[in-house]
Amino acid sequence: QSETLRLSHQWSNKDVRHQVAQIVADEVAAADVDLEIQIFGSKSLFKPREQYRPLSRGQLDMSVLPLSYAGGQQPAYNLTLMPGMVKNHDHAARLSASPFMEALEEKMADDDVMVLVHGYLAGGFVGKDKCITAPEDVKGLQTRAAGKAFEQMLAGAGASIASMASSEIYNAMQTGVLTAANTSSSSFVSYRIYEQVKCYTPAGDVALWFMYQPLLMNKSRFDGLNADQQKALLDASAKAEAYYLEEAKKQDAESEKVFRDAGVEIAQMSSEDFDAWRALAQETSYKAFVADVPDGQQLLDMALAVE
Amino acid sequence: MDPLTLGGIVALATILVLFSGVSVALGLLIVSTGFLMVFDGMRSLELLPEILFGKLDNFALLSIPMFIIMGSSIASTRAGADLYEALERWLTRVPGGLVISNLGACALFAAMSGSSPATCAAIGKMGIPEMRKRGYPDGVAAGSIAAGGTLGILIPPSVTMIVYGIATETSIGRLFLAGVIPGLMLVALFMAWSLYATWRSGDQKLLNSAGYTWKEKFEILPRVLPFLLIIVGVLYAMYGGVATPSETAAVGALLCLIIAMVIYKLWNPRDLWVVLRDSTKESVMILFIIAAAGVFSYMLSSLYITQSIANWIGTLDVNPWVLMGAVNVFLLIAGFFLPPVAVILMAAPILLPIITTAGFDPIWFAVVLTINMEIGLISPPVGLNLYVINGIAPDISLKTILSGSLPFVGCMILAIVLLCLFPGLATWLPDAVMGAAL
Amino acid sequence: MAGSSSAVASQTGNNPFLRFVAALSTVAGWCSAAMIVAAVAITCQMIFVRFVLNGSTVWQTEAVIYLAIGATLIGLPYVQRLRGHVNVDLIPLMLGKRARFVMAICTLTLSIAMVAIMLWYGYEFWHLTFERNWKSDTVWGVRLWIPYLAMPLGFGLFLLQLIADLVAVILKIDAPFGLEDT
Ligand code: NA
Ligand code: NA
Numbered sequence: 001q002s003e004t005l006r007l008s009h010q011w012s013n014k015d016v017r018h019q020v021a022q023i024v025a026d027e028v029a030a031a032d033v034d035l036e037i038q039i040f041g042s043k044s045l046f047k048p049r050e051q052y053r054p055l056s057r058g059q060l061d062m063s064v065l066p067l068s069y070a071g072g073q074q075p076a077y078n079l080t081l082m083p084g085m086v087k088n089h090d091h092a093a094r095l096s097a098s099p100f101m102e103a104l105e106e107k108m109a110d111d112d113v114m115v116l117v118h119g120y121l122a123g124g125f126v127g128k129d130k131c132i133t134a135p136e137d138v139k140g141l142q143t144r145a146a147g148k149a150f151e152q153m154l155a156g157a158g159a160s161i162a163s164m165a166s167s168e169i170y171n172a173m174q175t176g177v178l179t180a181a182n183t184s185s186s187s188f189v190s191y192r193i194y195e196q197v198k199c200y201t202p203a204g205d206v207a208l209w210f211m212y213q214p215l216l217m218n219k220s221r222f223d224g225l226n227a228d229q230q231k232a233l234l235d236a237s238a239k240a241e242a243y244y245l246e247e248a249k250k251q252d253a254e255s256e257k258v259f260r261d262a263g264v265e266i267a268q269m270s271s272e273d274f275d276a277w278r279a280l281a282q283e284t285s286y287k288a289f290v291a292d293v294p295d296g297q298q299l300l301d302m303a304l305a306v307e
Numbered sequence: 308m309d310p311l312t313l314g315g316i317v318a319l320a321t322i323l324v325l326f327s328g329v330s331v332a333l334g335l336l337i338v339s340t341g342f343l344m345v346f347d348g349m350r351s352l353e354l355l356p357e358i359l360f361g362k363l364d365n366f367a368l369l370s371i372p373m374f375i376i377m378g379s380s381i382a383s384t385r386a387g388a389d390l391y392e393a394l395e396r397w398l399t400r401v402p403g404g405l406v407i408s409n410l411g412a413c414a415l416f417a418a419m420s421g422s423s424p425a426t427c428a429a430i431g432k433m434g435i436p437e438m439r440k441r442g443y444p445d446g447v448a449a450g451s452i453a454a455g456g457t458l459g460i461l462i463p464p465s466v467t468m469i470v471y472g473i474a475t476e477t478s479i480g481r482l483f484l485a486g487v488i489p490g491l492m493l494v495a496l497f498m499a500w501s502l503y504a505t506w507r508s509g510d511q512k513l514l515n516s517a518g519y520t521w522k523e524k525f526e527i528l529p530r531v532l533p534f535l536l537i538i539v540g541v542l543y544a545m546y547g548g549v550a551t552p553s554e555t556a557a558v559g560a561l562l563c564l565i566i567a568m569v570i571y572k573l574w575n576p577r578d579l580w581v582v583l584r585d586s587t588k589e590s591v592m593i594l595f596i597i598a599a600a601g602v603f604s605y606m607l608s609s610l611y612i613t614q615s616i617a618n619w620i621g622t623l624d625v626n627p628w629v630l631m632g633a634v635n636v637f638l639l640i641a642g643f644f645l646p647p648v649a650v651i652l653m654a655a656p657i658l659l660p661i662i663t664t665a666g667f668d669p670i671w672f673a674v675v676l677t678i679n680m681e682i683g684l685i686s687p688p689v690g691l692n693l694y695v696i697n698g699i700a701p702d703i704s705l706k707t708i709l710s711g712s713l714p715f716v717g718c719m720i721l722a723i724v725l726l727c728l729f730p731g732l733a734t735w736l737p738d739a740v741m742g743a744a745l
Numbered sequence: 746m747a748g749s750s751s752a753v754a755s756q757t758g759n760n761p762f763l764r765f766v767a768a769l770s771t772v773a774g775w776c777s778a779a780m781i782v783a784a785v786a787i788t789c790q791m792i793f794v795r796f797v798l799n800g801s802t803v804w805q806t807e808a809v810i811y812l813a814i815g816a817t818l819i820g821l822p823y824v825q826r827l828r829g830h831v832n833v834d835l836i837p838l839m840l841g842k843r844a845r846f847v848m849a850i851c852t853l854t855l856s857i858a859m860v861a862i863m864l865w866y867g868y869e870f871w872h873l874t875f876e877r878n879w880k881s882d883t884v885w886g887v888r889l890w891i892p893y894l895a896m897p898l899g900f901g902l903f904l905l906q907l908i909a910d911l912v913a914v915i916l917k918i919d920a921p922f923g924l925e926d927t
Contacts, residue, residue: 050358059351059354072886140799174742175549353866356863356870367812372781372784372816557788588824636863641816688834
């Protein structure tokens with residue numbers, strides 16, 4: 001019979017993550033299998049961090065969600081926002097198809113959640129007064145980091161961590177409450193951070209900040225669909241995943257262009273810088289993760305094993 | 308069912324439930340729960356606590372109790388009287404002296420308090436008896452304070468601007484600045500009307516109140532200093548890189564408490580408790596309405612009503628100003644019955660897309676919306692400021708307070724018209740201080 | 746004339762149950778006020794650490810948010826006792842004495858049912874969080890059952906105060922809607 005699925009996410013309808021959801025919705029509609037996907041964007045249904053629990057309990061059908069938001073419920077998910085774990089977008093795609101991701105999907109299955117579209121987005125650093133490439137650059141800066149593991153690593157590098165909502169970054173940068181920040185390329189652009197900073201270090205050949213942001217679905221809900229509907233959904237997802245990967249690569253270049261056009265200096269992270277950050281992360285965030293999660297070491301090794 | 312029809316039914320049910328006398332917050336929860344139960348199934352109720360908790364899970368909301376503490380700690384001291392007396396001594400040569408000082412005191416006090424009833428109470432306690440003693444008509448005395456008190460939510464800091472900023476994700480610092488010039492404009496309009504009303508009452512000596520010597524004028528100045536200290540301190544914290552706007556509220560609350568205790572000797576635990584009790588009462592009431600209105604807007608969104616209304620308005624081919632007129636009428640009516648924060652939270656998700664699609668500036672709209680809410684504060688049946696005046700001067704009949712306030716409602720409508728003609732009144736200052744709008 | 750709170754709290758007469766509930770609500774009010782004060786203090790401490798000492802402030806924002814939520818939920822019964830929850834009593838004012846009494850019983854019963862629902866699901870929500878030991882996804886990693894405890898606690902006390910108010914109206918110790926006959 002005819003089914004309607006409700007999909008929630010936190011982004012505007014110009015965002016790539018909305019477009020991924022839209023492709024799936026459009027493709028499924030075109031398949032004509034009595035399946036409709038209703039998209040609730042811009043946090044209009046649930047707040048970002050409120051989505052995982054309704055999703056796992058079947059009150060929400062689908063969500064495009066940074067998986068680490070649910071790290072308080074499934075600590076293993078914190079591995080999906082670990083500094084230096086992913087080097088670039090192709091590496092991210094290989095990671096999505098690895099035994100590491102299978103292990104994570106098993107954990108999701110325990111919560112009755114499955115992945116439809118895999119995808120990683122990258123991000124970088126901005127400095128109000130100077131460029132940030134190596135760990136010593138952040139010493140003494142008031143920094144707002146996206147993600148727990150990044151806060152741990154940056155604190156290890158001597159930065160002062162300020163926690164605030166992402167919507168406050170612009171003001172805080174303007175008045176000087178913040179002197180550095182780290183988040184995704186698209187957030188930097190959508191919050192117009194380029195108006196307030198001197199230097200931007202985008203994701204380039206190497207980047208520290210990668211966040212896994214898949215399109216998830218409630219598993220029981222998927223299993224309850226008929227075979228045609230399931231096939232339409234999976235086909236649509238495969239198409240969306242290819243698009244997601246291509247767009248993710250473009251995002252970094254586009255954000256770089258926006259910052260450059262705004263007169264912001266662009267810095268590049270060298271592979272030596274990357275190695276220094278990763279060594280620091282091993283001492284700080286990786287260590288804390290392994291101490292915190294029972295099978296943490298095993299999962300970490302699986303992730304690091306991906307070439 | 309068609310979401311638009313469903314929306315009509317929800318509106319009707321909401322009106323019925325709220326008019327039954329149940330508290331606004333619980334009423335909103337009751338309506339939301341009822342519709343969720345029927346249209347989303349019993350299991351959707353499992354989400355209620357998480358949604359309620361989530362709506363309060365926002366740092367900026369915390370500035371609400373803090374801006375309320377600022378107002379009520381100062382209001383519990385002699386500070387209001389000092390401020391008021393200083394203005395009177397200095398403005399004595401200005402025609403209409405006393406009522407002008409009252410309005411000036413309201414405006415200054417509004418710059419220290421985020422809430423309108425607090426502003427109204429602080430100045431009214433002193434101002435209304437004094438004006439009546441000197442022979443001002445009851446209507447002018449009560450009406451000017453009721454109206455002057457509403458400035459509490461237009462002149463920064465402002466609880467409603469914070470809530471609007473959260474609901475629409477606009478910069479709270481920018482919203483605060485947008486309220487400054489329209490706030491001053493309203494003060495001027497209020498003063499002009501009060502002067503006219505006093506003059507019309509025929510008692511010419513009211514227009515020239517007693518003179519003061521220069522000694523008396525300078526004597527009182529040190530007592531106004533604490534106010535300047537607080538205002539400068541808060542502005543420095545907010546725009547000087549010390550803290551974000553929402554954090555600044557804590558600085559303000561602390562400064563006010565310290566000044567109340569050190570300068571005004573408010574250290575008797577019993578007196579301090581009165582300050583805390585009043586702030587807790589108002590804050591909890593507002594925050595609970597915010598949480599409940601959040602659940603209500605979840606229900607509207609979950610039943611696809613919000614989206615359908617926005618789509619429907621989008622298909623209407625109307626002149627943006629006709630649309631703006633309709634939005635204003637809607638806000639006015641909602642403001643008659645509901646407290647400002649409830650209106651903002653329930654209406655913002657529906658109105659904002661409409662407003663921005665029609666090409667209006669959300670910062671400018673915040674000011675228009677706030678003035679609409681100010682009107683609601685001095686109009687029946689739910690007029691928080693009327694209630695405050697009633698508490699201060701129980702012997703002035705409600706009819707007199709109302710008829711005294713009505714002309715000020717006229718001033719506010721005039722202010723909205725002026726804002727529509729000259730949007731720069733709201734947008735110029737934030738742009739000048741913080742750079743062009745986002 | 747309608748509006749919020751009269752300055753008068755609800756009447757308890759000499760009824761021991763009403764006085765007990767009133768006392769509980771008052772204690773809840775103290776806790777709520779204390780949490781707000783603590784939130785002010787912590788925010789100022791955070792600004793000091795960041796602005797003056799240029800240090801890290803990882804836990805303050807979260808702590809302050811939970812304190813504010815706690816203050817709101819725990820403060821509900823006290824504000825109810827002070828009649829601080831705004832309502833529109835236009836219709837009750839127009840009604841006669843008898844009809845107003847019936848109306849008050851209806852709205853109070855409806856309120857009690859609503860708060861009971863919140864208490865029930867709030868308890869479940871808290872219990873699940875406690876059982877699975879969920880934490881917030883920050884460096885501080887608070888065990889979430891602690892802040893979520895405010896939900897069953899606040900709504901539980903709120904329920905008691907509403908029941909007390911209903912009892913007071915039925916026993917004619919308090920006037921319906923707190924409106925004295927005019
Ligand atoms: Na104000
Ligand atoms: Na009103």
